[in-house]
Amino acid sequence: MTESPEARAKREISITVNGKPETVQVYAMERLLDVLRHELGLTGTKEGCGEGECGSCSVLIDGVLVNSCLIPVLQAQGAKIVTIEGLASNGHLQALQQCFLDCGGAQCGICTPGMILAAHHLLSNNPQPTLEEIREGLSGNLCRCTGYTQILEAVAEAARREAAT
Amino acid sequence: MKNAPIVGTSVPRMEGRDKVTGHAHYVDDMVLPGMLYGTTVRSRIARGKIERIAFGTGIDWNTFVIVGPRDIPGKNCIALIEDDQPCLADGMVNHPEEALLLLAHPDRHLVPKAVEAISVEYHPLPAIFTMEESEAQSQIIWGRDNTFKSYRIEKGDVDAVWQSADHIVEGEYTTGAQEQLYIENNGMIAAFDPHKGLTVWGSLQCPYYVHKALMKLLGLSADRVRVVQMETGGAFGGKEEYPSMIAAHAALLAMKAGKPVKIIYDRMEDMAATTKRHPSRTRHRTGVSKDGKILGGEIDFTLDGGAYKTLSPVVLSRGAIHAGGPYYWPSVQIRAKAVATNAPPHGAFRGFGAPQSLFALERHMDRIAQVVGLSPVEIRRRNLLKPGQTTTTGQTVEEQIDLGKLLDRALELSDYSAKKEQFAKANQQCARKKGMGIAAFLHGAGFTGSGERFLGSLVGVEASADGSLRILVSSTEFGQGTNTVLCQIAAEALGLRYLDMGIAQPDTDQVPNSGPTVASRTVMVVGKLVESAALGIKETLAASGMLGDSYSPEEFRSACLGYVRKHGKLRSLVQYQQPDDIVWDEEKYHGSAYAAFAWAVYIAEVSVDLTTYQVTVDDFVALQEIGRVLHPVLARGQIIGGVAQGIGFALYEKVIWEQGRMQNGQMTNYIMPTCADLPSIRVYFEELGNIHGAYGAKGIGELPMDGPAPAIVNAVEDALHVPFHAIPLLPEDIFAALSESAAPESAATSARGKE
Ligand code: FES
Ligand code: FES
Numbered sequence: 001m002t003e004s005p006e007a008r009a010k011r012e013i014s015i016t017v018n019g020k021p022e023t024v025q026v027y028a029m030e031r032l033l034d035v036l037r038h039e040l041g042l043t044g045t046k047e048g049c050g051e052g053e054c055g056s057c058s059v060l061i062d063g064v065l066v067n068s069c070l071i072p073v074l075q076a077q078g079a080k081i082v083t084i085e086g087l088a089s090n091g092h093l094q095a096l097q098q099c100f101l102d103c104g105g106a107q108c109g110i111c112t113p114g115m116i117l118a119a120h121h122l123l124s125n126n127p128q129p130t131l132e133e134i135r136e137g138l139s140g141n142l143c144r145c146t147g148y149t150q151i152l153e154a155v156a157e158a159a160r161r162e163a164a165t
Numbered sequence: 166m167k168n169a170p171i172v173g174t175s176v177p178r179m180e181g182r183d184k185v186t187g188h189a190h191y192v193d194d195m196v197l198p199g200m201l202y203g204t205t206v207r208s209r210i211a212r213g214k215i216e217r218i219a220f221g222t223g224i225d226w227n228t229f230v231i232v233g234p235r236d237i238p239g240k241n242c243i244a245l246i247e248d249d250q251p252c253l254a255d256g257m258v259n260h261p262e263e264a265l266l267l268l269a270h271p272d273r274h275l276v277p278k279a280v281e282a283i284s285v286e287y288h289p290l291p292a293i294f295t296m297e298e299s300e301a302q303s304q305i306i307w308g309r310d311n312t313f314k315s316y317r318i319e320k321g322d323v324d325a326v327w328q329s330a331d332h333i334v335e336g337e338y339t340t341g342a343q344e345q346l347y348i349e350n351n352g353m354i355a356a357f358d359p360h361k362g363l364t365v366w367g368s369l370q371c372p373y374y375v376h377k378a379l380m381k382l383l384g385l386s387a388d389r390v391r392v393v394q395m396e397t398g399g400a401f402g403g404k405e406e407y408p409s410m411i412a413a414h415a416a417l418l419a420m421k422a423g424k425p426v427k428i429i430y431d432r433m434e435d436m437a438a439t440t441k442r443h444p445s446r447t448r449h450r451t452g453v454s455k456d457g458k459i460l461g462g463e464i465d466f467t468l469d470g471g472a473y474k475t476l477s478p479v480v481l482s483r484g485a486i487h488a489g490g491p492y493y494w495p496s497v498q499i500r501a502k503a504v505a506t507n508a509p510p511h512g513a514f515r516g517f518g519a520p521q522s523l524f525a526l527e528r529h530m531d532r533i534a535q536v537v538g539l540s541p542v543e544i545r546r547r548n549l550l551k552p553g554q555t556t557t558t559g560q561t562v563e564e565q566i567d568l569g570k571l572l573d574r575a576l577e578l579s580d581y582s583a584k585k586e587q588f589a590k591a592n593q594q595c596a597r598k599k600g601m602g603i604a605a606f607l608h609g610a611g612f613t614g615s616g617e618r619f620l621g622s623l624v625g626v627e628a629s630a631d632g633s634l635r636i637l638v639s640s641t642e643f644g645q646g647t648n649t650v651l652c653q654i655a656a657e658a659l660g661l662r663y664l665d666m667g668i669a670q671p672d673t674d675q676v677p678n679s680g681p682t683v684a685s686r687t688v689m690v691v692g693k694l695v696e697s698a699a700l701g702i703k704e705t706l707a708a709s710g711m712l713g714d715s716y717s718p719e720e721f722r723s724a725c726l727g728y729v730r731k732h733g734k735l736r737s738l739v740q741y742q743q744p745d746d747i748v749w750d751e752e753k754y755h756g757s758a759y760a761a762f763a764w765a766v767y768i769a770e771v772s773v774d775l776t777t778y779q780v781t782v783d784d785f786v787a788l789q790e791i792g793r794v795l796h797p798v799l800a801r802g803q804i805i806g807g808v809a810q811g812i813g814f815a816l817y818e819k820v821i822w823e824q825g826r827m828q829n830g831q832m833t834n835y836i837m838p839t840c841a842d843l844p845s846i847r848v849y850f851e852e853l854g855n856i857h858g859a860y861g862a863k864g865i866g867e868l869p870m871d872g873p874a875p876a877i878v879n880a881v882e883d884a885l886h887v888p889f890h891a892i893p894l895l896p897e898d899i900f901a902a903l904s905e906s907a908a909p910e911s912a913a914t915s916a917r918g919k920e
Contacts (some may be wrong), residue, residue: 027274043188043194047397048348049432053832056348097185099450101177104798106804108644109184110349110398113498116185139841142832144346145644147809148840150802 015076017042018086024073032076033057033068044084044113046093048142057139058114061081065121067140084113087120095165096120096158105154107145115141119155128159167552172657172860175798179648179668180396180500192352192368192395197425200354201230202273203418206266206906207438208258211507211825212292212306215256218266221282224477229279230422234268237416237417243409244377249307250473250510252382252413258287259306260509261826262438264813269418269426292507294825296446296469299504306472307505308585314478316485318557318754321496323452326461330452334533338449338525339891340874342820343442343813344467344827346837347643349398351408351439352429355415361417361440365521368397369408371681372639376673378409379416394671401810402513404643405683406476407439414536429483436830441820443468443480443503447488455479457537457547458585461496462504464488466522470503471510477503480511482613483684484518487871488760489557490526491568491607492548497557513683515810516870524892525823527604527875531882541879542581545605546572560757563746566764566853571790572605578849579786584770585883592884596775599783602880604872605766609759610864611686614749617741617760623677624694626655626702627736632726634659635667637736638679640691644806645866646799648688653795654692654859655699661718677738685864688795692859694739701737738833742802761863765789767808770844771880778896778903780816780881782844787867790851793861800865804848807869813837815874835850891918 010025024039036042038146048054050069060082087094096119106112122129122137137143183189196249234241234255242248246721254263268279291304299311305448351369362385369375372392379390411428420428451462466488470477485501534544551569555561581601585628588599611617625637636655642648652666669675706712711724749756770784787804794800817836821828829835878889887906
């Protein structure tokens with residue numbers, strides 16, 4: 001375990017979240033997950049395990065997919081962060097989000113933000129993944145409800161719709 | 166005007182948009198002004214007297230709110246079936262992780278430090294950890310004989326069978342505890358207002374269970390307790406009874422603090438302290454004729470209930486009733502009991518006892534097949550229930566279901582015969598052994614016997630001030646699709662559009678008690694009531710002359726609006742009435758156990774790698790008859806999700822116990838399947854229709870949990886020719902069994918052929 005969050009005084013951290021610059025006063029060792037949820041009110045990022053196993057807390061830091069429960073906020077100083085709240089624009093769902101809806105990719109919804117970010121990350125790097133590549137790309141995200149099939153189908157369908165446009 | 170049908174189509178999930186945008190509101194997403202963070206100090210030992218609780222140095226205890234058993238205004242219990250489980254242990258602990266003390270503080274960072282600074286001295290007492298120890302009664306830890314409940318189901322004269330049987334086949338089968346592992350941990354917020362009373366918001370399945378428990382604990386009247394369900398991130402039974410405990414803790418802290426209190430469990434606390442699937446042991450002794458007909462049998466079904474009664478009697482009942490499976494038993498004696506051990510109470514988990522007893526039965530059927538010299542297919546075919554025959558409780562199969570045909574279709578879909586032959590040949594050369602396994606099973610929908618009559622569920626539909634309609638039920642959404650399917654049903658009943666319907670957030674101040682969201686009852690039982698309540702609105706409007714025979718959605722809405730303006734409100738309430746043909750004798754455990762059964766045949770194709778001893782499921786066919794499929798995407802999602810949990814139950818998920826305490830309460834060491842571990846799960850439906858459910862639907866949620874484990878373990882035996890009797894079946898178990906397999910007969914089963 002790292003040193004406890006309040007071991008040092010609070011300090012100022014600047015990050016850009018979903019395109020918006022933010023400055024927060026936090027303990028340096030505070031988890032990025034908690035800063036997003038508690039300080040910035042971005043509660044779309046979820047905690048499932050707090051130890052890097054489930055992927056519910058997935059966000060993008062400078063385009064890299066990370067588990068925000070493992071990242072001390074200090075490490076994100078100056079970075080550009082994307083959370084689930086940053087995907088739909090002006091109330092318009094991304095194709096990927098729409099496909100999760102259409103294909104049954106979200107049941108209880110708690111894993112969904114993390115799944116969608118992981119899938120979004122996969123599709124940005126590999127717009128036409130094979131089923132195996134989708135499996136691989138999402139294997140760090142746990143879902144207890146769906147048995148994954150409809151999630152994989154949602155991602156494949158999103159890739160198909162993107163290609164068709 | 167008649168709109169296109171809604172039932173049977175895959176409309177978008179009601180709350181789906183919020184879920185894919187991150188706007189769905191779960192309890193941990195909610196913050197109230199001045200809110201404190203609460204936590205629970207728990208027992209570290211399994212059984213003993215609490216001698217002293219010491220508050221260590223380095224913590225400013227004056228800034229903490231501290232609650233002990235003396236702070237409980239009403240009865241110190243979590244009211245459920247019996248009031249034996251305390252809310253906070255008072256002087257005596259009966260299992261590890263039992264709640265002793267509660268703390269709350271405004272700074273969430275300080276809370277874990279305070280817990281660490283508390284030390285508890287105990288006078289330990291001898292504890293028991295297995296069903297066998299409990300039965301031996303070396304220590305009496307509950308009641309007079311450590312038995313929470315026992316049942317006996319009797320049909321025909323079993324004693325007469327042993328004489329005439331050509332074969333008597335015996336076997337013992339066990340299943341382990343399984344964690345529900347919803348991805349959202351448990352959590353609750355409570356706030357107390359001296360004028361209005363108590364409100365709790367939480368992740369939960371059954372608002373009125375929590376309501377009942379809080380009234381008793383706090384000595385508050387019904388109108389002073391309000392329970393609101395937040396979006397719930399998975400439940401699977403795991404949020405059926407334990408949320409009452411957390412709500413109780415949050416409420417006690419909030420009342421003492423005079424401020425709102427939030428309690429959110431972390432993963433380890435959730436795994437170690439809350440309920441899991443009951444471990445089970447089933448013993449079969451079956452008399453069979455030489456042509457493979459079951460003549461009769463004895464089934465002893467035992468569950469480990471943990472330290473308190475909680476829901477064990479009901480889980481036991483369902484397990485016992487399902488123990489005979491989808492087969493015809495001319496005679497049978499099922500003896501079931503749930504016993505106490507010093508572990509945290511086991512509880513509800515999808516399937517509710519049936520996955521345990523059906524695992525045993527479907528393994529045993531393969532065993533019988535071997536003894537008689539028939540194939541697994543043939544032994545099942547010869548014993549499957551037919552219309553007009555009776556189940557073990559004497560319930561006549563009224564439906565025109567042809568289970569033989571269901572079996573044939575599953576065989577065909579899985580290419581069973583060709584593959585079995587092919588694997589038998591290929592296995593001789595290969596270090597990767599392949600096999601095929603079958604499970605045939607059933608699952609009863611709704612509460613058992615007279616349960617639905619006692620519940621007397623109430624359902625409402627009302628028109629809001631703007632003329633829109635909303636459904637009023639305490640039935641909760643936690644991923645299964647409750648909101649969506651109930652809105653489909655109401656819209657269909659009224660000939661409106663799906664999006665014309667809304668559904669109220671489950672809030673005991675707003676919605677009537679439509680019963681708990683359990684037992685695969687929501688679509689079949691509550692759905693039917695929603696249909697009637699919706700029609701009630703239409704009748705009222707028609708009777709008032711505000712609505713003609715045919716109408717557009719807009720006309721319907723303005724009729725509602727007109728009615729509300731004139732009369733103040735428009736609400737239709739309907740209560741459950743048990744159909745006359747459901748007759749149940751609770752004393753004898755005889756009669757119509759369920760209003761409907763769903764039927765299924767599942768086939769697993771597996772391979773076992775003889776270098777790693779890992780089993781992989783390569784293909785999985787799930788064929789079921791669930792009545793009418795109201796929403797194909799959701800129904801398929803329920804089946805695939807259930808099968809995935811069943812695969813976890815069979816091959817991955819092992820709770821490691823040490824002195825009654827779970828040792829592997831993390832996702833790193835309690836392993837559930839990832840998407841890389843699962844095969845494509847192929848889902849097929851037969852639709853027969855069911856007279857009791859809304860639009861012919863039966864229950865679906867629990868069924869898919871029952872079949873995967875026996876189908877997979879049967880397939881492993883087919884691959885290796887070594888029998889396995891226990892799950893979870895991990896690589897080390899396979900390694901051990903293969904090392905021993907030189908022995909001619911395993912100790913766990915024996916069979917005797919008679920000439
Ligand atoms: S909460 Fe971060 S990986 Fe599970
Ligand atoms: S939808 Fe519930 S955990 Fe994935």
